[in-house]
Amino acid sequence: MKNRLYQSLFLGITSAIAASASYALITPQNEKQAKMESLATTIAAIPSIYDTTSGFIEQAIQLEQLANLEAPLKPQIIHHTIQEDESFASILSLYDIDKKTFRQITRTNKIGARFKQLKPHTTLTLELDQDYQLKTLIYDADDVNTLVATRNNKQFDIHIESRSLDVQEILTQGTIETSLTVDGKKAGLSAEIIDQLTDKIFAWDIDFSKDLSAGDKFTVIYEETLVEGRRLKTGNILAAEFIIGDKSYSAIRYQNSEGEVTYYSPQGKNVVRETRKPFLRNPIKFARVSSGFNLHRRHPISHRIRAHKGVDYAARNGTPIQATGGGKIIFRGRQSGYGRVVIIEHDEQYKSLYAHLSRFNNQYKLGDTIKQGKTLGYVGQSGAATGPHLHYEFLVNGVHKNPMTVELPQTEIQENKGLLARFQQKARPYINRLNQANSETAIINVDKFFAKKADKL
Numbered sequence: 001m002k003n004r005l006y007q008s009l010f011l012g013i014t015s016a017i018a019a020s021a022s023y024a025l026i027t028p029q030n031e032k033q034a035k036m037e038s039l040a041t042t043i044a045a046i047p048s049i050y051d052t053t054s055g056f057i058e059q060a061i062q063l064e065q066l067a068n069l070e071a072p073l074k075p076q077i078i079h080h081t082i083q084e085d086e087s088f089a090s091i092l093s094l095y096d097i098d099k100k101t102f103r104q105i106t107r108t109n110k111i112g113a114r115f116k117q118l119k120p121h122t123t124l125t126l127e128l129d130q131d132y133q134l135k136t137l138i139y140d141a142d143d144v145n146t147l148v149a150t151r152n153n154k155q156f157d158i159h160i161e162s163r164s165l166d167v168q169e170i171l172t173q174g175t176i177e178t179s180l181t182v183d184g185k186k187a188g189l190s191a192e193i194i195d196q197l198t199d200k201i202f203a204w205d206i207d208f209s210k211d212l213s214a215g216d217k218f219t220v221i222y223e224e225t226l227v228e229g230r231r232l233k234t235g236n237i238l239a240a241e242f243i244i245g246d247k248s249y250s251a252i253r254y255q256n257s258e259g260e261v262t263y264y265s266p267q268g269k270n271v272v273r274e275t276r277k278p279f280l281r282n283p284i285k286f287a288r289v290s291s292g293f294n295l296h297r298r299h300p301i302s303h304r305i306r307a308h309k310g311v312d313y314a315a316r317n318g319t320p321i322q323a324t325g326g327g328k329i330i331f332r333g334r335q336s337g338y339g340r341v342v343i344i345e346h347d348e349q350y351k352s353l354y355a356h357l358s359r360f361n362n363q364y365k366l367g368d369t370i371k372q373g374k375t376l377g378y379v380g381q382s383g384a385a386t387g388p389h390l391h392y393e394f395l396v397n398g399v400h401k402n403p404m405t406v407e408l409p410q411t412e413i414q415e416n417k418g419l420l421a422r423f424q425q426k427a428r429p430y431i432n433r434l435n436q437a438n439s440e441t442a443i444i445n446v447d448k449f450f451a452k453k454a455d456k457l
């Protein structure tokens, strides 16, 4: 496409030359000279043409010869942007570089062979000598490695130049005046960092379209990659905080023992809801387990050996029972020994069952979906029960599992003391830095306040 454009430009210029040449026969030498100079100036003003049209180079030489000008056109360094459909071979041929050169470069060593893996939208730099022979070839293969091929007599010396890469942690702070997009940029945050804040980390806790107002503050600690001291790109957000009115929202990046990376509040609560654990361990907060999962238990009423395929939680009549995971209510009614029962299907794999309820939560009917943590009903002793308690079952692929020990898809740090301690140890320095940054700005603000007062006095 681009080449076609150049081609038409090229044809246009060719006809201009032809016209000038015939015109030259009947005009004085100085007038011809002036026209040629003007044409040469016009062409010189569009240097991108040199970069892509080798045929044009020849034409330019002819033009010079025609005009008898001092050679002003010696394009020698070409920065070629690689197009989708181009290859190393096709680019060389575009600049009239022969197949022998292609073979010499690609067959010298493994580095030379890498010239065959040019990526679209990157730049290949070609340096040509006086005779338009390839002298040097330079290609940034990635952020740190540059391939260099240099002609040395009849062959090429090919090597890689590597730059040093540093990752540093940056703390950036700002105050909202207009929006996070505007004020974040002003504070020096990249678009990627702003996207991470709005779409990933705080997407569930902050409505960025309406919650922020002037004076709210943000602090972000993130990684920045430098190549030889030059900022190359921003990486992961390590910690961030928004102070909205008198509320604070913080998140710290953490990789748990299963290798999953997400963001947690300083209390160990996963703030990224899509990576939140789909199940709570217990359907009742702070309840005592009165009878565990036991496949050989003697039944308290029938006194026969009968498997206890769940866990009993002793709790007062009317204690709320929360859905341990979000899902669809597939049963809500009575089952002889179980009394009032709710069964939730979480997905194809998991089901949870809650029995002996005193009553259901009327907000949820059969077939409704219920979110994790929402109250589905209340503790009672309906069915065969010796006292008020919740009988809770957890099924994986239709098989009863011990709800206390079953391996749940993910673990909420908050619920695991050991994990919480490890997380907080790792998070502490970041929490301290966020707090420190905030107290420093508070001091600055106080200083400003007094400075203003002093102005008025």
Ligand SMILES: [Zn+2]
Residues within 6 Å of the ligand: 291, 308, 310, 311, 312, 390, 391, 392
């Ligand atoms: Zn039970």
